[in-house]
Amino acid sequence: MRWRLVVPVVVVLALIVLLGYSLTRSPDVLPSALIGKAAPAFDLPTIASQRDRITNKDLEGNVTLVNVWASWCVACRAEHALITEISQRTGVPVVGLNYKDTREAALRWLGRYGNPFAVVAFDGSGQVGIDWGVAAVPETFVVDRSGTIRYKVVGAITREEMNDTLIPKLKKLQQES
Protein backbone atom coordinates (compact mmCIF):
# COMPACT_ATOMS: atom_id res chain seq x y z
CA MET A 1 0.00 0.00 0.00
CA ARG A 2 2.95 2.30 0.55
CA TRP A 3 3.69 2.76 -3.15
CA ARG A 4 0.26 4.28 -3.57
CA LEU A 5 1.48 7.24 -1.57
CA VAL A 6 5.00 7.39 -2.95
CA VAL A 7 4.22 7.23 -6.67
CA PRO A 8 2.01 10.36 -6.92
CA VAL A 9 4.47 12.35 -4.82
CA VAL A 10 7.38 11.31 -7.04
CA VAL A 11 5.39 12.07 -10.20
CA VAL A 12 4.38 15.51 -8.96
CA LEU A 13 7.94 16.32 -7.88
CA ALA A 14 9.30 15.23 -11.26
CA LEU A 15 6.72 17.41 -12.98
CA ILE A 16 7.64 20.40 -10.82
CA VAL A 17 11.33 19.97 -11.64
CA LEU A 18 10.57 19.62 -15.35
CA LEU A 19 8.29 22.65 -15.49
CA GLY A 20 10.69 24.68 -13.37
CA TYR A 21 13.51 23.82 -15.73
CA SER A 22 11.48 24.79 -18.77
CA LEU A 23 10.74 28.16 -17.15
CA THR A 24 14.43 29.00 -17.33
CA ARG A 25 14.52 28.35 -21.05
CA SER A 26 13.06 30.66 -23.63
CA PRO A 27 11.15 28.90 -26.40
CA ASP A 28 12.16 31.68 -28.80
CA VAL A 29 15.84 30.91 -28.61
CA LEU A 30 16.64 28.14 -31.01
CA PRO A 31 19.98 26.42 -31.19
CA SER A 32 21.87 27.73 -34.17
CA ALA A 33 22.68 25.27 -36.91
CA LEU A 34 25.80 27.25 -37.74
CA ILE A 35 27.81 27.15 -34.53
CA GLY A 36 31.09 25.39 -35.17
CA LYS A 37 30.73 25.85 -38.90
CA ALA A 38 32.43 28.23 -41.28
CA ALA A 39 30.73 31.58 -41.72
CA PRO A 40 28.48 31.26 -44.79
CA ALA A 41 29.95 32.81 -47.92
CA PHE A 42 28.85 36.29 -48.91
CA ASP A 43 30.04 39.15 -51.06
CA LEU A 44 28.15 42.35 -50.37
CA PRO A 45 28.38 46.06 -51.06
CA THR A 46 28.92 48.27 -48.05
CA ILE A 47 27.46 51.48 -46.70
CA ALA A 48 29.14 54.16 -44.60
CA SER A 49 32.42 52.26 -44.84
CA GLN A 50 35.88 52.86 -46.24
CA ARG A 51 35.86 49.80 -48.46
CA ASP A 52 33.39 49.14 -51.26
CA ARG A 53 32.69 45.48 -50.69
CA ILE A 54 33.07 42.92 -47.96
CA THR A 55 33.20 39.12 -48.22
CA ASN A 56 33.34 36.29 -45.72
CA LYS A 57 37.09 36.03 -46.42
CA ASP A 58 37.51 39.45 -44.81
CA LEU A 59 36.32 37.97 -41.52
CA GLU A 60 39.35 35.69 -41.35
CA GLY A 61 42.47 36.68 -39.44
CA ASN A 62 40.65 38.55 -36.70
CA VAL A 63 38.09 37.70 -34.08
CA THR A 64 35.00 39.57 -35.26
CA LEU A 65 31.50 40.23 -34.11
CA VAL A 66 28.87 40.17 -36.84
CA ASN A 67 25.78 42.10 -35.82
CA VAL A 68 22.66 41.74 -37.95
CA TRP A 69 20.57 44.89 -37.71
CA ALA A 70 18.04 47.05 -39.54
CA SER A 71 16.82 50.62 -39.19
CA TRP A 72 13.26 49.30 -38.72
CA CYS A 73 14.32 47.08 -35.84
CA VAL A 74 13.42 48.54 -32.48
CA ALA A 75 15.49 46.11 -30.42
CA CYS A 76 18.58 47.07 -32.46
CA ARG A 77 18.39 50.56 -31.00
CA ALA A 78 18.32 49.05 -27.51
CA GLU A 79 21.59 47.18 -27.99
CA HIS A 80 23.26 49.91 -30.03
CA ALA A 81 25.22 51.40 -27.12
CA LEU A 82 26.38 47.96 -26.00
CA ILE A 83 27.73 47.13 -29.44
CA THR A 84 29.93 50.21 -29.24
CA GLU A 85 30.98 49.31 -25.71
CA ILE A 86 31.93 45.73 -26.62
CA SER A 87 34.05 46.98 -29.48
CA GLN A 88 35.80 49.51 -27.27
CA ARG A 89 36.44 47.14 -24.40
CA THR A 90 37.75 44.23 -26.46
CA GLY A 91 39.09 45.88 -29.59
CA VAL A 92 37.05 43.40 -31.64
CA PRO A 93 35.82 44.96 -34.87
CA VAL A 94 32.06 44.74 -35.36
CA VAL A 95 30.79 44.01 -38.85
CA GLY A 96 27.24 45.21 -39.28
CA LEU A 97 24.95 43.25 -41.58
CA ASN A 98 22.22 45.64 -42.61
CA TYR A 99 19.32 43.26 -43.21
CA LYS A 100 16.34 43.96 -45.49
CA ASP A 101 16.72 47.69 -45.27
CA THR A 102 17.17 50.61 -47.64
CA ARG A 103 20.44 52.49 -47.92
CA GLU A 104 18.78 55.80 -47.10
CA ALA A 105 17.06 54.53 -43.95
CA ALA A 106 20.23 52.75 -42.81
CA LEU A 107 22.37 55.86 -43.32
CA ARG A 108 19.84 57.98 -41.49
CA TRP A 109 19.85 55.52 -38.57
CA LEU A 110 23.65 55.51 -38.41
CA GLY A 111 23.67 59.31 -38.59
CA ARG A 112 21.17 59.66 -35.81
CA TYR A 113 22.48 57.11 -33.32
CA GLY A 114 26.14 56.89 -34.31
CA ASN A 115 27.98 54.20 -36.22
CA PRO A 116 29.37 51.44 -34.00
CA PHE A 117 30.51 49.31 -36.93
CA ALA A 118 33.92 48.89 -38.54
CA VAL A 119 32.17 47.96 -41.78
CA VAL A 120 28.51 47.75 -42.69
CA ALA A 121 27.52 45.15 -45.28
CA PHE A 122 24.31 45.96 -47.11
CA ASP A 123 21.96 42.99 -47.57
CA GLY A 124 18.85 44.61 -49.02
CA SER A 125 17.28 41.39 -50.27
CA GLY A 126 17.93 39.49 -47.05
CA GLN A 127 19.51 36.54 -48.90
CA VAL A 128 22.73 36.67 -46.87
CA GLY A 129 20.61 36.88 -43.72
CA ILE A 130 18.88 33.66 -44.75
CA ASP A 131 22.24 32.04 -45.49
CA TRP A 132 23.30 32.94 -41.98
CA GLY A 133 20.11 31.46 -40.56
CA VAL A 134 18.78 34.78 -39.33
CA ALA A 135 15.19 34.43 -38.13
CA ALA A 136 14.68 37.88 -36.63
CA VAL A 137 16.90 40.89 -36.10
CA PRO A 138 18.96 41.59 -34.11
CA GLU A 139 21.22 38.58 -34.04
CA THR A 140 24.89 38.66 -33.22
CA PHE A 141 27.53 36.13 -34.24
CA VAL A 142 30.98 35.62 -32.75
CA VAL A 143 33.40 34.59 -35.51
CA ASP A 144 36.88 33.37 -34.64
CA ARG A 145 40.16 33.98 -36.51
CA SER A 146 39.65 31.03 -38.82
CA GLY A 147 36.26 32.38 -39.90
CA THR A 148 34.28 29.84 -37.89
CA ILE A 149 31.09 30.85 -36.08
CA ARG A 150 31.59 30.13 -32.39
CA TYR A 151 28.61 31.70 -30.66
CA LYS A 152 25.35 33.43 -31.43
CA VAL A 153 23.12 35.82 -29.53
CA VAL A 154 19.47 35.90 -30.61
CA GLY A 155 17.68 39.16 -29.87
CA ALA A 156 19.08 42.30 -28.34
CA ILE A 157 22.23 41.87 -26.26
CA THR A 158 21.67 42.69 -22.60
CA ARG A 159 24.31 44.23 -20.34
CA GLU A 160 24.35 41.06 -18.31
CA GLU A 161 24.93 38.93 -21.39
CA MET A 162 27.67 41.27 -22.56
CA ASN A 163 29.55 41.17 -19.26
CA ASP A 164 29.01 37.52 -18.40
CA THR A 165 29.25 35.85 -21.77
CA LEU A 166 30.18 37.89 -24.79
CA ILE A 167 33.20 39.82 -23.57
CA PRO A 168 34.80 36.79 -21.83
CA LYS A 169 34.24 34.70 -24.95
CA LEU A 170 35.74 37.34 -27.23
CA LYS A 171 38.78 37.80 -24.98
CA LYS A 172 39.34 34.06 -24.82
CA LEU A 173 39.13 33.74 -28.60
CA GLN A 174 41.58 36.61 -29.01
CA GLN A 175 44.09 34.69 -26.91
CA GLU A 176 43.74 31.62 -29.09
CA SER A 177 46.26 31.65 -31.86
Next chain:
Amino acid sequence: MRRLTWILVALMVATPAAGAVSLNETQLTRYHELTADLRCLICQNRSIAESDVPLAKDLKAIVAKQIAAGRSDGEIKQYLVDRYGEWVLYDPPFQMSTWLLWVGPFVLLLIGLVIVAVVMRKRRETTPEPALDRERLARVLNDDPPPSQPSHKDS
Protein backbone atom coordinates in the same frame (compact mmCIF):
# COMPACT_ATOMS: atom_id res chain seq x y z
CA MET B 1 -20.90 36.60 -55.54
CA ARG B 2 -19.96 33.18 -54.25
CA ARG B 3 -18.31 32.29 -57.53
CA LEU B 4 -16.26 35.47 -57.36
CA THR B 5 -15.09 34.52 -53.87
CA TRP B 6 -14.01 31.12 -55.12
CA ILE B 7 -12.10 32.64 -57.99
CA LEU B 8 -10.33 34.98 -55.60
CA VAL B 9 -9.48 32.12 -53.24
CA ALA B 10 -8.20 30.05 -56.15
CA LEU B 11 -6.04 32.93 -57.31
CA MET B 12 -4.61 33.46 -53.85
CA VAL B 13 -3.83 29.79 -53.46
CA ALA B 14 -2.37 29.49 -56.93
CA THR B 15 0.05 32.39 -56.61
CA PRO B 16 3.09 31.55 -54.52
CA ALA B 17 4.70 34.43 -52.71
CA ALA B 18 7.59 34.12 -55.12
CA GLY B 19 5.80 36.28 -57.64
CA ALA B 20 8.49 35.96 -60.27
CA VAL B 21 8.44 32.19 -60.72
CA SER B 22 5.51 30.31 -62.18
CA LEU B 23 4.94 26.69 -61.32
CA ASN B 24 2.98 24.03 -63.11
CA GLU B 25 0.32 22.00 -61.36
CA THR B 26 2.49 19.21 -59.98
CA GLN B 27 5.10 21.72 -58.85
CA LEU B 28 2.39 23.72 -57.17
CA THR B 29 1.20 20.65 -55.28
CA ARG B 30 4.76 20.03 -54.13
CA TYR B 31 5.05 23.68 -53.14
CA HIS B 32 1.94 23.46 -50.97
CA GLU B 33 2.98 20.19 -49.36
CA LEU B 34 6.49 21.39 -48.69
CA THR B 35 5.56 24.76 -47.22
CA ALA B 36 3.00 23.08 -44.97
CA ASP B 37 5.80 20.84 -43.69
CA LEU B 38 8.21 23.65 -42.84
CA ARG B 39 7.96 25.48 -39.58
CA CYS B 40 7.87 29.24 -39.33
CA LEU B 41 10.78 30.37 -37.16
CA ILE B 42 9.21 33.48 -35.74
CA CYS B 43 5.60 32.47 -35.40
CA GLN B 44 6.34 29.09 -33.87
CA ASN B 45 3.72 26.37 -34.16
CA ARG B 46 2.66 27.54 -37.58
CA SER B 47 3.94 26.36 -40.90
CA ILE B 48 5.41 28.85 -43.35
CA ALA B 49 2.41 28.12 -45.57
CA GLU B 50 0.12 29.54 -42.89
CA SER B 51 2.27 32.52 -42.04
CA ASP B 52 2.51 35.98 -43.53
CA VAL B 53 5.56 37.04 -41.54
CA PRO B 54 8.24 38.53 -43.86
CA LEU B 55 10.69 35.70 -43.19
CA ALA B 56 8.04 33.09 -43.98
CA LYS B 57 7.31 34.91 -47.24
CA ASP B 58 11.02 34.91 -48.09
CA LEU B 59 11.31 31.21 -47.34
CA LYS B 60 8.21 30.45 -49.42
CA ALA B 61 9.78 32.39 -52.28
CA ILE B 62 12.95 30.33 -51.90
CA VAL B 63 10.98 27.08 -51.91
CA ALA B 64 9.11 28.17 -55.06
CA LYS B 65 12.31 29.25 -56.77
CA GLN B 66 14.08 26.01 -55.99
CA ILE B 67 11.13 23.89 -57.14
CA ALA B 68 11.13 25.83 -60.39
CA ALA B 69 14.87 25.20 -60.67
CA GLY B 70 14.21 21.47 -60.49
CA ARG B 71 15.51 20.77 -56.99
CA SER B 72 14.10 17.79 -55.11
CA ASP B 73 12.12 18.08 -51.87
CA GLY B 74 15.04 16.56 -49.99
CA GLU B 75 17.47 19.12 -51.40
CA ILE B 76 15.19 22.01 -50.52
CA LYS B 77 14.72 20.74 -46.98
CA GLN B 78 18.46 20.27 -46.61
CA TYR B 79 19.03 23.85 -47.81
CA LEU B 80 16.83 25.13 -44.98
CA VAL B 81 18.15 22.69 -42.38
CA ASP B 82 21.70 23.85 -43.14
CA ARG B 83 20.66 27.38 -42.25
CA TYR B 84 18.02 27.03 -39.57
CA GLY B 85 18.64 23.58 -38.16
CA GLU B 86 16.32 20.58 -37.94
CA TRP B 87 13.95 22.82 -36.10
CA VAL B 88 12.41 24.01 -39.38
CA LEU B 89 11.14 20.53 -40.15
CA TYR B 90 7.73 19.57 -38.84
CA ASP B 91 8.73 15.99 -39.48
CA PRO B 92 12.18 15.72 -37.91
CA PRO B 93 14.30 12.62 -38.54
CA PHE B 94 14.75 10.03 -35.81
CA GLN B 95 18.11 10.66 -34.18
CA MET B 96 19.89 11.31 -30.86
CA SER B 97 18.23 14.64 -30.18
CA THR B 98 14.75 13.61 -31.26
CA TRP B 99 14.34 10.04 -29.96
CA LEU B 100 12.36 11.19 -26.93
CA LEU B 101 10.06 13.19 -29.19
CA TRP B 102 9.33 10.14 -31.29
CA VAL B 103 9.25 7.48 -28.59
CA GLY B 104 7.78 9.57 -25.74
CA PRO B 105 4.07 9.28 -26.63
CA PHE B 106 4.30 5.51 -26.99
CA VAL B 107 6.14 5.21 -23.68
CA LEU B 108 3.42 7.27 -22.01
CA LEU B 109 0.75 5.08 -23.63
CA LEU B 110 2.54 1.97 -22.37
CA ILE B 111 2.77 3.37 -18.84
CA GLY B 112 -0.94 4.19 -18.97
CA LEU B 113 -1.83 0.66 -20.11
CA VAL B 114 0.30 -0.87 -17.36
CA ILE B 115 -1.41 1.30 -14.74
CA VAL B 116 -4.84 0.34 -16.05
CA ALA B 117 -3.91 -3.36 -16.05
CA VAL B 118 -2.58 -3.19 -12.49
CA VAL B 119 -5.61 -1.32 -11.21
CA MET B 120 -8.01 -3.71 -12.90
CA ARG B 121 -6.24 -6.77 -11.55
CA LYS B 122 -6.22 -5.29 -8.05
CA ARG B 123 -9.90 -4.50 -8.23
CA ARG B 124 -10.75 -8.01 -9.37
CA GLU B 125 -8.76 -9.45 -6.48
CA THR B 126 -10.15 -7.23 -3.74
CA THR B 127 -13.84 -7.11 -4.60
CA PRO B 128 -15.32 -10.60 -4.80
CA GLU B 129 -18.27 -11.09 -7.06
CA PRO B 130 -21.40 -10.43 -5.04
CA ALA B 131 -23.13 -13.69 -4.29
CA LEU B 132 -26.43 -14.05 -6.00
CA ASP B 133 -29.32 -14.17 -3.62
CA ARG B 134 -31.65 -16.26 -5.74
CA GLU B 135 -34.45 -16.11 -3.27
CA ARG B 136 -34.46 -12.33 -3.15
CA LEU B 137 -34.09 -12.07 -6.91
CA ALA B 138 -37.11 -14.24 -7.47
CA ARG B 139 -39.07 -12.15 -5.04
CA VAL B 140 -38.19 -8.92 -6.78
CA LEU B 141 -38.98 -10.35 -10.18
CA ASN B 142 -42.32 -11.78 -9.11
CA ASP B 143 -43.21 -8.69 -7.14
CA ASP B 144 -43.96 -10.86 -4.15
CA PRO B 145 -44.29 -9.22 -0.80
CA PRO B 146 -41.50 -10.06 1.55
CA PRO B 147 -42.24 -13.18 3.43
CA SER B 148 -43.78 -12.39 6.74
CA GLN B 149 -42.37 -13.99 9.75
CA PRO B 150 -43.53 -17.55 10.12
CA SER B 151 -47.01 -17.35 11.47
CA HIS B 152 -47.96 -20.92 11.81
CA LYS B 153 -48.86 -20.24 15.33
CA ASP B 154 -51.85 -18.09 14.27
CA SER B 155 -53.34 -20.47 11.82
